[in-house]
Amino acid sequence: MKKRFTEEQIIRVLQEAESAGNIREVCRVNNVTEQTFYRWRNKYGGMDVSEARRLKELERENSELKKIVADLTLDVRMLKDVNSKKW
Secondary structure (H helix, E strand, O other), X not given: OOOOOOXXXXXXXXXXXXXXXXXXXXXXXXXXXXXXXXXXXXXXXXXXXXXXXXXXXXXXHHHHHHHHHHHHHHHHHHHHHHHHOOO
């Protein structure tokens, strides 16, 4: 899934809405639904660009670590299964 907005653009839209006060108008101008805006605000609210980049990096790292744990868990289960059988 391709993202249409970068973290910088998302934060700019959030700051614009905060200063303007009219969320509907800001969403209309930036071609974003209000639901998307509120989702962005929950995730990126109060952040600056460097913090948003760090969050994205941490999410990517967390995803990789979860994959590693899943692979290792599968390996351990296979080894236990093989080891429990009598030859």
